[in-house]
Amino acid sequence: MSTPGDITEVMALDRLVHEPARLLILAVLSGAKLVEFGFLEQVSGLSKGNLSSHMSKLEAGGLIEVKKSFRGKRPLTELCITPAGRRALANYRRQLATVMQGIPAPAAPTKRRREE
């Protein structure tokens, strides 16, 4: 059963980071200085549109920086995580760990339940 303290922790989770696709983007970007859009598309498995939408939100929140240029005639989009983005990701991990510590482990299924 959750205590009021647990609920406060849950409510304090950064929602901008909490969304799985955005969390994935931040995790990938935190492993490098600069990441080309194509690589992110490959490892995330997200569509271009979906990825762009999440990128815009993260950019608006100041967590990532998006650089657009051209390589020859082809448009080139590169992303990098900002110091604020790194802090937000580290903070999110800490918050999540705290929240999960407060939730009891699920009880083992009873014999009768297994029979069902």
Place this chain on the structure above:
Amino acid sequence: MIDDVHDRLQDLEELTRSYARYSRNAGGLSSVLGGVLCLLAYFGGQLLHGVAVASAVLIAIPAVWLLAKGWMTRRYYQRWGHVEEQETPVERRMHWFCVVVVLLVALVITAVLASAARPHPWSLPPGMLGYLALLWLLVLAAWRWLRSPLDFIVGVFLFCQAAMVSGGGYYPLIGTTHTLQATQMSLVALMFPLAALAMIANGVREHGQFQQLRRRLQQVRAGQGGEA
């Protein structure tokens, strides 16, 4: 559950970090090529001295290596998109230190050669002008491409040997010299083939690691990686 999420995030971060290494520190097959070319330049400098075609090849080797290195990175090791490695502060400082040292050496050599030239500083023979051009190209290469310690050592040697050949000389092989100065030079130059061997071994290891990384990336792309 928290461990699972945490592990998956760490996994993705690690995967990206491993892939990013091939933009800067890891060369894989390009390191193997660099090592082989270094050995070729080391032995070829003296053994093929005076052969015009060999001299042209030795002068072209640094450019060939850097072009091949760039091509392999773009077309093979980072074919899923460019990802630049995050430098540590130590690596950044080390890199700038190496660039400054090379720059100072280039300045001193240029000043010495220019002051010795007669009647004007710019009236050097063509071979020596080529020597200076390669020396200054080394400064550019050290800043732009020679990021890892082994890349730096091997790259410096390839440019220096090319510059020496352009100026009509070469780094002597150990055991073939008679004067004290040449013996000292051959002893110093001995570190280059040793670095080349280390670079070849390192390149083979990095290429093996890349094969594992490639399989992991393919799993992730196929949705089997179970990423966050």
